[in-house]
Amino acid sequence: MQRRSLLLTLSGLAMATALPLFAHAAPTTLRVMTHSSFDLPKELLAQFEKDAGVKLQVVKAGDAGEMVNKLILTKAKPVADVVYGIDNTLLPRAQQAGIIEPYTGPASQRASVVTLGEGVVPVDYGYVTLNIDKAWFAKAGLALPTSLADLTQPAYAKLLVVQNPATSSPGQAFLMATIAGLGEEAAFDWWAKMRANGVKVAKGWTEAYYTDFSRNGGTRPIVVSYASSPAAEVFYSKEKISESPTANLFLKGGVFRQVEGVALVKGGNPAAREAAGRFIEFMRSAPVQEALQTTMWMYPADAAVPAVEVMQRHAAQPTSFDNPEPARMHSQAKAWTQRWTRTVLK
Incomplete structure (x- = not known):
């Protein structure tokens, strides 16, 4: 009886320790490299983390040129899974260096005011x-x-x-x-x-x-x-x-x-690939396309998203x-x- 009681106690202790570990397992980290001007409302980024079940790690790499340089220098062991801020002046260099991977999800087919390059989804201009x-x-x-x-x-x-x-x-x-x-x-x-x-x-x-x-x-x-x-x-x-x-x-x-876009980083973490695609879709979502107008002061690439009032009147x-x-x-x-x-x- 004492042995059975001990076994039950040990079993209960194991469950008590195992369940919280399972319930609070660390979410996948999604590494997002951007230029230093990246700026979106915290509540939007928090909602993305919740919906995608990931932890965002936003790495601001200086200006867009520095950002592309860092991706090229680390291409053998990529330090990001998705990149935002590659523009039309830098895209040929990024493509030549082979640091981006084409994305073909829904956002790549959505009507855009501007175009950028094959596999790179335009976000703003x-x-x-x-x-x-x-x-x-x-x-x-x-x-x-x-x-x-x-x-x-x-x-x-x-x-x-x-x-x-x-x-x-x-x-x-x-x-x-x-x-x-x-x-x-x-x-x-x-x-x-x-x-x-x-x-x-x-x-x-x-x-x-x-x-x-x-x-x-x-x-x-x-x-x-x-x-x-x-x-x-x-x-x-x-x-x-x-x-x-x-x-x-x-x-x-x-x-x-200037046209800026978001793209998959070639060789990024396979476990974060689905989340990287969701981030690309997120950057073309209506809330982000509206918000970036008064945070990064760019025009939305999505043809279905109108300019906010201050941009309509003064830009x-x-x-x-x-x-x-x-x-x-x-x-x-x-x-x-x-x-x-x-x-x-x-």
């Missing part, structure tokens, strides 16, 4: 362009430039700040727009004239927008930024305003369209843009950046 400080121009009584050529004239001397294409994604995008819109030789001739006319070069977007732009206390009333920036000015304004203090200049050779899209062919961007980007450095900085 935006435009790098010139922004102006409306109050500065009104006070100065100076007409807005109507072409890039205008900016080389004495009246616009020392008014523009750009980002260095060697250290900044929008800086590189703007350089590529000038080349596609003006032609390579005419573009570098324009840059040489801009150097003579006092163009200022900042390391990155933050320095250009928040230090040099006159809207934020600087001396330059024209800055390379994004078509959505005027909407962000309204959204983040401490006072309720109905009109943005900034505006876009959509000039020939001064508008670049008009250009009717045209100037992008080199993706393969040409990939093959020439380094040489163009080196030539830009010699032309503008040295």
Whole structure:
């Protein structure tokens, strides 16, 4: 009787220890690599984890170029299962390096405003362009430039700040727009004239927008930024305003369209492959497509998702843009950046 009682006690103890372990088994970890601008509401990410039964491990790898570099360097032993933020300037390099695997789930068939590349699902898009400080121009009584050529004239001397294409994604995008819109030789001739006319070069977007732009206390009333920036000015304004203090200049050779997507990482954890596909579907879901407009300030790729009010009213899209062919961007980007450095900085 004592032995039977002991056996029952041991059996009950085993069940008591085994059941909690089974009930609280650690969920599969889904490793998501992104660029540093990735930003979605915490509640959306938490809901995804709950629905997919996974634990998200979001790794922000710097700008998009750094992100792709890390995936290439670790391709023998991938550090991510899915990647968000590969754009049209970097996709040819990613494909050539063999770091992404085509995804053919429902999201890849959904109607999109933009396209990116086979097997990569477009998530959002935006435009790098010139922004102006409306109050500065009104006070100065100076007409807005109507072409890039205008900016080389004495009246616009020392008014523009750009980002260095060697250290900044929008800086590189703007350089590529000038080349596609003006032609390579005419573009570098324009840059040489801009150097003579006092163009200022900042390391990155933050320095250009928040230090040099006159809207934020600087001396330059024209800055390379994004078509959505005027909407962000309204959204983040401490006072309720109905009109943005900034505006876009959509000039020939001064508008670049960036398209960002999400893709499977080749060689990712097989146990997380289903969850990786669910994450791709999640990024094209209506809640995410709506939210990213006022967190990452991009336009939704899904054709069925409308622009939110602040984007509708203050982030008009250009009717045209100037992008080199993706393969040409990939093959020439380094040489163009080196030539830009010699032309503008040295």
